[in-house]
Amino acid sequence: MKSIFRGMVVALAAWLLVPCADASESDDETRAVFAHLLKTHADSIVRVSFVIVSAYGGQEQRQESSVTGVIVDAAGLVLVPKLVVDPSFPGMSRMSADQKMSFKLESRDFRVYFAGQDQPFEAEALTTDADQGIAWLRITAANAKLLKPVDLKQRAGADPGTAYYVLERLEERYGNAPIVSWGVIQGSVSVPQQAHVGTGAAGLAFNAEGEVLGYVSVDFDESDSAATTTRQNPRMLLTSAARLASATQRAKSLLDSE
């Protein structure tokens, strides 16, 4: 009996130890990925504050908010979600002409906070890409030394099952510290556009090596009247890094035309 018991204990210990060893390896790997991403890209990640102004029937309200932005060009282009510069809400497109006349919703007073800088830099909305759910701000008078853009040419393709990582910069009350979130590509779609469907964090997506995979945006279906009530989780779409790079080049070309 003793030997049987001893054998069971050894087996149980082995069963317990093996996963522990795997988890530890996995943790080490994750720690290494996070450290690499933070070291490589954290300087490109900024905090962007802005004011949303809404007015209806002559009554105006303002609310300050902030999001993570990514420096994507040395000319001072900052990538942000489209809703930051062009705010809307589900059902807004179905407003009547009269309602639209008396309703206003806009963003203004963009300010970009760099790590280690006590004063923000003013920025203005440059352009948007509704297809990818992104927008570009332009910092109007930035210190060139602070502009360390992500190189969108350093990119890779993504497939279902690929894990992706998103760097964020926290709010001022957390000292604007950088953090890493992650997600996974669940599948691919070709309508209404060619994109991957993901779950997890939204923003500029990197792989574990720090290459750009694309931009993950939240896809609100304005035509879906029940979107806000029946579908709790709007879809997250990742558009390719190649598309993002091409669009950023076009956004940059607007600077020359001004």
Added chain:
Amino acid sequence: MAMGAPWGMAHSVSQGVVNNPERLLLSLFQDEADYEQQLGQNQPTARFYAWIQHDASISPGNSGGPLVSMDGEIVGINTRGNSSGGDMAFAIPAPVAATIVADLIREGTVPRSFFGFGVRSLKRSGFDRGVLVSSVIRESPAALAGLEAGDRIIAIDGEAVTVAEPEQVPPFLRAMTERRIGSPMAVTLSRDGLERKAKLVSTTYPPDLGHDLEVKAWGVTFTELTPNVARSRYLNRDVGLLVTGVLPGKRVATAHPPWLVGDVVHAIDGKPVGSRVDMQALDLDNGGAAPRRVVEIERNGAQLLSVLDAKPVRDEDKKLRELPKAWIGIATQPITATTAALIGGPATGGYRITRVYDGAPAAKAGVQVGDVLTALAGSAVPVSGDIGDEPLQQRIREALLDEPLQLDLWRAGKLIQLGVAPLAAPAPVSSLKSRTIDWLDLGVRNIGFYDRVARSIAADSKGVIVDNVASGGLAGLAHLATGDVILRVDGEVVPDVDRFEQLTDRKSRRAGTPLSFLVLRGSRTRLLYLDAEWEMGR
């Protein structure tokens, strides 16, 4: 008979009967003393008379028209009714109106004496003689003479007075105001069962409401403070400009802190302002660049400083642009495999070309209406249903500008391939350059590609599109309407909004001349005028 111009239809007559010759607009739930209080807010009519209530139908447009007896005598001036029209109407009694007319002709104003006390009738008071003092205004002649609310006036200048019913209050008050300004009035009072004497010396009746004014460039409307308005709002001072409206997004709405309705402006850059004249002297609506301003405002008893940001010369509406995307100039309808089989199309279905825009890249490449597009750049474009070609348009938008894009097209049972060089998509309407012409209450924008398509406007024709016309503004009085294409102003061609702004510049126009607009509305051109009289009336 009510004579007038209901809804602008002149020379109209309606008929009815007088329902009550002495109507006070007082509900069952109001104390009669409330009546005068509410008049002092924003409705300074009927303090000194009771209305003639009648049921001759009147509507907006009848106001100021006569109420005429069957003998042809004017018995009243129609003034109030239902805003939606109808047969409950109220007229100012003709004798009251006649007195005012005579005063205005003789003196240019209606002189009224002010004593500073309100009264109520004896109804349900238990008294059978006199009139009750319901309120005494601080520092008024009545207050200086020692009158108190609750006193009962039993005689004036030795003659007994009695106001038994509410309808008798307005004539009593009118008699008070018609006394010579500055003359003494001996009053016998009853207070706590004892009779007292008091002597009141009237002053000039203060205006209930001040002048209204608007500073369009700032997006704000004001009314001048009067002692009456200041009192009703418990303000510390009775000189200043009360903010009555704030336009979102304009300068005062974005000031630091933003202004609110109910604020009172006392000074701008250290200069006191309290009247329309003060504001006009600052020339704030000149359309030019505006410096930063520091404004002293009173809000809830606190004295605040508010800073208005500087404004550039032109308050150009900054448009948020959409990224320029590839465009080849086609409209399509999705064709499913089932439909394709019926029309002899490709087995996989595709996108049938329904329109090729003139001069667009697709037209230059030879794309024709009826072609069925099956692939872009060698890659099939899936069809997701019968409605909407967004998957295709999305793919086109992703293409690179100026780089050839191969189209696989099914034409007459055969597959052909054409190369198209995409251009940047035409600017969407929302990003076209626009201008707001404040004095006309008019918004215009340049004509864009999609306007030309929707209105069949030739590519070389010039003009601007009317984006919005404010209700009651001068553009509205000129009968301009949203969607009009303004081709000429005063005979001059309008190529774009910059030129339109020059042609409608108020300062460079000769006073007293009408402003003409040649507009395209639908398929017809129309000549519209802004009558010089309307403009001068502003």
